[in-house]
Amino acid sequence: MTPPLGLLTVAAMLPSDWDLRVVDENVNPLVDADFEGIDLVLVSSKIIHRPRALEVVRMARERGLLVAVGGPDPTLTPGPYQEAGASFLCLDEGEVTVPKLLAALEAGVTEGVFRAQGELADLSKTPTPRFDLVDHRDYLYVGLQYSRGCPYHCEFCNVIDLFSNAYRTKTLPQILKELDCLYDLGYRGQLDFFDDNLVGHMKDVKP
Secondary structure, eight states, X not given: OOOOHHHHHHHHHSXXXXXXXXXXXXXXXXXXXXXXXXXEEEEEOOGGGHHHHHHHHHHHHHTTOEEEEESHHHHHOOHHHHHHTOSEEEOSOHHHHHXXXXXXXXXXXXXXXXXXXXXXXXXXXXXXXXXXXXXXGGSSOEEEOOEEOOSOOOTXXXXXXXXXXXXEEOOHHHHHHHHHHHHHTTOOSOEEEOOSOTTSSHHHHOO
16 A cells, blocks of 8 residues: 555665665566666565565575565564575664665675664664655555654564664654655655554654
């Protein structure tokens, strides 16, 4: 229903001179041509995506490509991705581990596991997602993220396993910049906040 906000956010953390392509299999299936001219494949997955994500990792490795994986499922269960042959595991929050991946690539390293080691991302430094990398006509609406984390311990949810109980937010200028970005791209549709718990701290979110 919505563009892959995690991938678009990671894309904004990558060097500006990289030529990026987003393949969202909710919109179009991955085909052989998508691997042509590619140096690095980045895969993000939740638990429900695992079987297909592992297939994509294997497909890329069979073509001799480097593969970096990240997202909730690799962070909580990295073993299957290592067994599938992923070159790099960017676990925990991307704002902390993607710079480590970039430093490794710059140094010519071809494999590694990068963890936040207890460091939490500072959302006030999170860049505006690369909303320009998708065709918004393919989706019903767009998701934004203002806050991350949750102060509660609900037994059905793994948010605190991923982000601890630290409730963090972007700044209002950041959110306005994201809205301006979408407006400048011509988007006039519905917007939803994709927070772990948007009203977890009413005092912070009310403005």
